[in-house]
Amino acid sequence: MDFTYTDDQKMLKEAARRFLAGACPNVEWYLEMEKDEKGFTPELWKGMAELGWMGILFPEEYGGIGGGVLDMVTLMEEMGYAALPGPYFSTVILGGCTILAAGSEAQKQEFLPKIAEGALRMTLALSEPATTQFNPSLITVKAKAEGDGWVIDGTKLFVPDANVSDWVVVAARTAGKDTDRDGISLFLVETGAPGVGIALLKTVAGDKQCEVVFNNVKVPKGALLGEAGKGLAAVEKTLQIAAVAKCAEMLGGSNKVMELSVAYAKERVQFGKPIGSFQAVQHLCANMKMATEQSIYITYKAAWMIDQGMPEARKFAAVAKTWVSEAYKKVALIGHQIFGGTGYIVEHAMPIYSRRAKAGEYAFGSPNYQREIVAQELGL
Amino acid sequence: MAWDFGNTKEEEAYRQQVAAFLDKELTEEIARQNWEDLGLDKEGRAFGKKLYESGLLGWSWPVEYGGKGLSPVYDFILIDELGKRWSAHVPNDVAYTMVGHTILRRGSDAMKKEFIPRIVRGEIEFGLGYTEPEAGSDLANMKMTAIDQGDYYLVNGQKTFNTESHYADYHWLAAKTDLKASPYKGISLFIVDQHGPGITIRPMITMSGERTNEVFYDDVKVPKNRLVGEVNKGFYYMMEALMSERNYVFTPSRYYPYLNMLLDYAKQTTYLGKPLAEDPMVRQKIAQIAVEIETTQLLSDHARWMEWNHQTMTCEPEITKVVVSEMEQRMVDNAMQLLDQYCQLEEGSKYVPLKGRIEWEFLHSFMTTIGAGTSEVGRGVIATRGLGLPRG
Ligand SMILES: Cc1cc2nc3c(=O)[nH]c(=O)nc-3n(C[C@H](O)[C@H](O)[C@H](O)COP(=O)(O)OP(=O)(O)OC[C@H]3O[C@@H](n4cnc5c(N)ncnc54)[C@H](O)[C@@H]3O)c2cc1C
C-alpha cells in the first residue's frame, strides 16, 4: 500500500496550483465567467494546453503524455480546488476518452492530437429530456442509415459545454427499444453542422450545460465512432473515468472550502474569542475534516483500480461518486455555517463552491444512481 | 513512491495463510468470545495458542522477543482477516495490540523480557485500568493513588469499566504517584497481578451482555519493578499510545460479515412473492452500507499505513474511530429497517432472523461512540490537533 503521489504527480500538482491561482484570480472573475456565454477565456485555454494538460490521458502517438487516471485525478483535484470553469473536462474526458475507447485509428489520429494541442474542443451528448434520472442506456435520439451516411434526430439535454465545442460525440439509437443496452451508436458531429441547434441552460452553478437539438442532421459514414449498435460500452468506460474525475474535482473543492472555513474560524472573533475556539464550531470543522479525508482515499483507490484494469473498478467508482458527492455537499453546507452571514453574499467564495457541489452531485450519476450500481456489483 | 492500494507479494502470501488457517480453526463460538468481549474461555485461549503455534502470530514484533521483526502491516492483516470472520481482534488483544507496544517503547529491558515473549505467544492478557467514576473523558481527574513506600507502591482506589479484568492475568493500571503535581505530570503506569491480594473485581453487565468490571484496590502492594518506564510519565505514555491503539482496535473490516449477511438475507427473503433484493429501497440501503464500509476501511488503511511508515499521526486514527463508530450506528439502523418488525427478535427467539446478530449489534452500537473516547472528545482532537483550532 502507498498513499503518496509520484514525483511527477507532485510536480504536476504544484504547477497546477501555481498556474490556476493566477488564472482564476478572484470571485469577481468567476462571476464574470458564469455570466459570460463561453465561460472561459482563450488565454486560459492556451495556458493549459501549453502545460500539456489537454493530452494528459492520451498515448504519445496521439500527441499526449501517456498519463493514467491517477495523473488525471491529481490534476482534477487542483482544478476543483481552484474552481476552474470552462470546457476542459468535457473536451479531454468526455470527448477525448470516448474517442480513445471507441475510435478507429484514423479517428484517433484526426482528433486526439488536435485536442492535445488545444486546437479543438469537444463534448459528449448523452442524457435526454426524458431522463429525469440519469440512465445512460435510455436513448431515444435516433440515427438512421441513409444513403452513404446517417441522419440524426432528437434532443439531448444537460450536454456540458456544447456551446463552445467544435465537435460533439452523440449517442444515438440505431436499433432496439428506447432503453436497450444494445443498439446505441456513437457519432462525431460538428456543432456547426446544419440542423444542430444549441441552447444554453441557466443552471445553479452557472456552468454551461446545454440543450442540443438534432434536426435531420446528416453525417457521413465516417462519423460513426466504433461499431454500430455497440456504443454503450465505450460510453460507460468514459462515464467511469468521468465519475472518478468529478470526485477528484469535488474533493479539491472540499479541501478548499475546509481551508477557507478553518482559516476564518481562527481569525473571526466574536464574544472576545476566535469562533474556532467554540466547541460547536470545532465540531463542525471536525465534520468537514472527516468527510473530506474519507473522500480522498476512495477517489484515489477508484482511479488506481481503473488504471490497473480491475473489474472491481465499476463498483469502486460508484462507491466514490456516492460518497464524495454527499461529502462535498455536507462540507459546503458547513462552510456556509461557519462563515455566518458573510458567506451568503454573492461576492464571497463560498457560493461558488456550494453551487458547484450541487452540480457535481448530479453529474454522471447522482448518489441514488451510483448506489444502484453498487447494489448490482454486490450481486443484488 | 506511487499510489498503490494492493498488498505486496509477501503480504498477500501471509494474508492467504492466515485466511486458510482461520477458515479451518476459527469457530463461531471463539469468534463471539472475542467480538462480544464475553471473556476468553478455554476455547478462546486454545485458539490463541494454535494461532501462535501455526506460526502466524507475532510477525510484527522484534526478533529477540520471538517475533519476525517485520512491520505492523502483518498484524493489521491478521486483525482484518479476523474481523472479516466475525472476530474483531486477536485473542488477548489488550496485551497484543495495546499494552505490549507501550512496554516495548517504554518498559525496562527486564520488563520487556518478562512480558513481551508471552504477549507475542498470545499467552497473557491485561485488563485496561484507566477509567474511574470521576475520570471518564477527563482521565486526568483520576483519584487512584500509588504511594511510593520505598520497596513498593501502595495502591488504593477504584477503577470502573475495566473490561477484560475478570479473565486477564494482569492489570495495566494508571494511578497518581505525585498528588501535588498537575495530573499530566503526576500519573504513572503499572503492571499489577490482576488477581493478587487486596484486589476485588465486580462485574458490570452492559446492555448488550458484554461484561466489564469495577476493580477495587485496598492497600495493594505493587513491586517497584512493575512501574512502567519512568515515574510520573504515565499520562504522556497513555497519550503517546492512543493513536496507534485506535489503528488496532477500530477495524472497519469487522463490518463486512454484516454486509454479507444482509446481502444473503435480501436475496433469500421474499415479500409479496418478490425477493427483497429487487426492491429499490433495499438496494439503496444495502449499497449505502457498502459505500460506508469501503470508504471507512480506506481511512483505516491510510492511518495504519502512516503508522508503519513512521509518519506523525495527528488525528488520522481518531478520524477512523469517530467515523467507524458512527457508521456502525447508521449500519444497524439501515439493517433493522430491512428486517422490519423481525429486527426486534433476539437470538434464540422463535422467528429470529440472522441469528439475532443485528439485534445484538444494535445494542452494542451504543457503546462504540463512547468506549475508548467519546465522539465529542474525538471531534475536539480532530479540530485542535488535526486542524490547529485554538483550544476553548
Ligand atoms: C440574508 C441576511 C439578512 C440579514 N438581515 C439582517 C438585518 O436586517 N438586520 C441585522 O441587524 N442583521 C441582519 N443579518 C445579520 C445576521 O443576524 C447575522 O448574520 C447573524 O447574527 C450571524 O452573525 P455573523 O454573520 O456575523 O456570524 P458570526 O457571528 O461571525 O458567526 C460565525 C460562525 O460562528 C458561530 N458562533 C459565533 N459565536 C458563537 C458562540 N458563542 N458559540 C458557538 N458558535 C458561535 C456561528 O454560529 C457561525 O457558525 C442578516 C444576515 C443575512 C445572511
Ligand SMILES: Cc1cc2nc3c(=O)[nH]c(=O)nc-3n(C[C@H](O)[C@H](O)[C@H](O)COP(=O)(O)OP(=O)(O)OC[C@H]3O[C@@H](n4cnc5c(N)ncnc54)[C@H](O)[C@@H]3O)c2cc1C
Ligand atoms: C463497554 C465499555 C467498555 C469499556 N472498557 C474500558 C476499559 O477496559 N478500560 C477503561 O479504562 N475504560 C473503559 N471504558 C470506559 C470508557 O473509556 C469511558 O466510558 C469513556 O472514556 C467516556 O467516559 P464516561 O463514560 O465517564 O463519560 P463522560 O466523560 O462522563 O462523558 C459523558 C458525556 O459528556 C461528554 N463530554 C465529556 N467531556 C466533554 C468535553 N470536554 N467536551 C464535550 N463533551 C464532553 C461526552 O462526550 C459524553 O457524551 C469502557 C466503556 C464502555 C462503555
